[in-house]
Amino acid sequence: MAACGPAAPAKEPAPPSADPTSAAPRAPAAPAIDTALGGRLFDKFYGKEPPFSAFVPDSSKTQGVLDGQGGPSGNGTLRLGSGEAMSNDAGHDYRLKSFFGWDLKGREGIYGPSAMAKGYAVSRNLLGGRETREELVLLFTKGDHEIPAYGDVLTPPQIEAMAAYVIGVRDGALPHPDQIFTIKPPAQGYYALLPGGDAARGKAYIEERCSSCHGDDGTEVLFDDGAYSLGAHARQKAYEDWHKILNGQPGSPMGRQVRGSTGKEMAQEILDILAALCDRAAFPPGKATAKDVEDGDGRCGPYLK
Ligand code: HEC
Incomplete structure (x- = not known):
């Protein structure tokens, strides 16, 4: 087992605080929204430890049996915008990355029919639209006909962070998948x-x-x-x-x-x-x-x- 320590002991490592780039002056700070947390919540919003939701999605391996934990019905399902319970039989686990793909583009992207053809990829392309942050917050909070209402399992600041992440990727403050x-x-x-x-x-x-x-x-x-x-x-x-x-x-x-x-x-x-x-x-x-x-x-x- 390699030790969990500096990778290159032969070189004299500079103390971390001496990194000149980290001391460079910055433009006035944007509102303190953690877009990395937003990205992780976009990836998977539930987990064992806070800040992730204690939600456990209904297992797609047991089709037709609602055997998860948490959420508005207590069985690991979420609701669509209409209020109707949304099944996890397709195996999306209610993760935004499932609906929109790792490139956030829905059916126009890597999970769409011209690539991986995941059945749960949705029609909305988060990088193609011009939704305002408020519109995205509303969408993620209330859900629509294809994505669930995360307002039942996430806090408003967590939903804000997901929306800020999407807008950061879309508008250039963060990397865009088309650059990679x-x-x-x-x-x-x-x-x-x-x-x-x-x-x-x-x-x-x-x-x-x-x-x-x-x-x-x-x-x-x-x-x-x-x-x-x-x-x-x-x-x-x-x-x-x-x-x-x-x-x-x-x-x-x-x-x-x-x-x-x-x-x-x-x-x-x-x-x-x-x-x-x-x-x-x-x-x-x-x-x-x-x-x-x-x-x-x-x-x-x-x-x-
Ligand atoms: C503080 C420790 C730590 C650092 C630093 C770190 N990682 Fe990780 N990384 C982890 C752990 C732990 C996992 C989770 C493994 C798992 O889920 O089984 C992980 C997961 C990943 C995954 C996800 C793989 C998957 O299952 O989808 C990738 C990709 C990855 N790391 C790349 C990197 C790269 C590239 C760097 C450096 C630029 C890096 N990591 C730095 C600890 C770290």
Whole structure:
């Protein structure tokens, strides 16, 4: 087991407070809404620990049996905008990421019919519209004909944070998925990373920011019941990992991993990190059980090593 400590003990590490970029003067602060928390709630709003809801979704494995916990009916279901109970038989687990996809675009995006064709992807594209923050707060609070009313399980500030996250991605204060990947047909793996990533810079970010938890080669923590190492996951699911790097992993100590002050800067950091993770020797599958990508796989494209 590698120690959970600095990745490069040979170098003299600067004390964290000496980072000159963190002391740079900033424009007047925007209202203190935690968009990373908003992104994590968008990903998965329930979990064991606060601030996540104690809700446990009705299991999609037991079709027709309402066996969850919490929510307005106490059985792990939520209600549509009409007030009608919404079933989880389709397996969306009531997560906004299920309805809108990791790229927030609904049926026009990675979960839509031209890519993964998830049956629960909705018609609204959160990045295509011009909803005001108030309109999004109302939508997430009350639900509509396709998405549930989160007002029954989340607090107003939590819903505000989800709306602020969406608007940040849509309007450029946060990275936009179109700066990171493009959608491809199913036979080509659903997506491809965009050009312009700098794998060497990404590797330095990983040493500095990820290794203490994920291990130097990203095999210390395996995801999805041991199926993927950090590298193997990123080579096959970067359309999801951009969101995790931006916002963190719900229910884990991992928070936002980017440090830029504009959406463009943050998108570049994410693309650099994802490009670096396309190196199979530097970030191997380790003991992970799922197959890694083959030579020539288009998702990493020219970054694949
Ligand atoms: C403070 C510790 C910590 C740091 C720092 C950290 N992570 Fe994580 N990360 C975790 C933990 C714990 C998980 C959760 C694993 C799980 O859910 O099984 C996780 C999950 C992830 C996932 C989600 C995989 C999935 O299941 O979908 C990705 C992707 C990821 N990390 C990438 C990174 C990258 C890239 C960095 C650095 C830029 C980083 N992490 C930094 C601890 C950390």
